[in-house]
Amino acid sequence: REIISSKRQRTFAMVKPDAVHRLGEVIDVIQSRNFEVSQMKMVQLTRAQAGLFYREHEGRPFFEPLLDYVTSGPVVAMELITTNAVQRWRETLGPTDAELARREAPDTIRAKFGKDKQSNAAHGSDSDVAATREIEFFFPSSKVHDIMVPQTTARF
Ligand code: RTP
Numbered sequence: 001r002e003i004i005s006s007k008r009q010r011t012f013a014m015v016k017p018d019a020v021h022r023l024g025e026v027i028d029v030i031q032s033r034n035f036e037v038s039q040m041k042m043v044q045l046t047r048a049q050a051g052l053f054y055r056e057h058e059g060r061p062f063f064e065p066l067l068d069y070v071t072s073g074p075v076v077a078m079e080l081i082t083t084n085a086v087q088r089w090r091e092t093l094g095p096t097d098a099e100l101a102r103r104e105a106p107d108t109i110r111a112k113f114g115k116d117k118q119s120n121a122a123h124g125s126d127s128d129v130a131a132t133r134e135i136e137f138f139f140p141s142s143k144v145h146d147i148m149v150p151q152t153t154a155r156f
Pocket residue numbers: 057062066095096117118119120122123124125126
């Protein structure tokens with residue numbers, strides 16, 4: 001008789017500029033929760049790259065401040081693997097607003113390392129489709145990716 005099993009899944013995590021100075025502590029949390037770090041790199045995003053990465057938020061009032069924030073220093077991009085990785089990483093991050101996280105979910109990355117609803121220490125993909133797109137964005141696996149990037153944006 002088959003046991004219901006959850007499949008190993010990939011997600012995309014990004015330590016944002018405000019938390020890179022505590023990278024070791026963030027990775028300690030990641031490893032203690034049994035995520036496997038399968039790819040990782042530190043990069044300084046251009047504004048064009050940040051705009052592409054967060055394009056779903058274009059037009060929202062927090063969009064331009066978000067681009068200022070996420071380009072204010074290097075970020076650390078990671079591919080994480082575990083069972084139900086997308087959901088489990090979002091739970092490990094906690095709510096978007098770090099102040100709310102400290103009140104309601106103190107044992108989360110954003111509660112521990114974030115400041116407020118913008119400067120919130122880290123990112124996590126919100127779906128399997130987003131994870132695939134975001135992993136490909138930071139860790140392109142083939143030349144095909146290059147021709148999919150609009151020509152107006154910087155190369156990476
Ligand atoms: P993320 O995409 O970075 O994992 O965060 P999230 O899903 O929890 O939040 P989302 O709604 O996707 O927002 C993306 C990022 O924009 C900044 N933000 N600022 N000032 C504000 O009201 C505001 N709202 C969102 C945060 O850095 C948030 O993580």
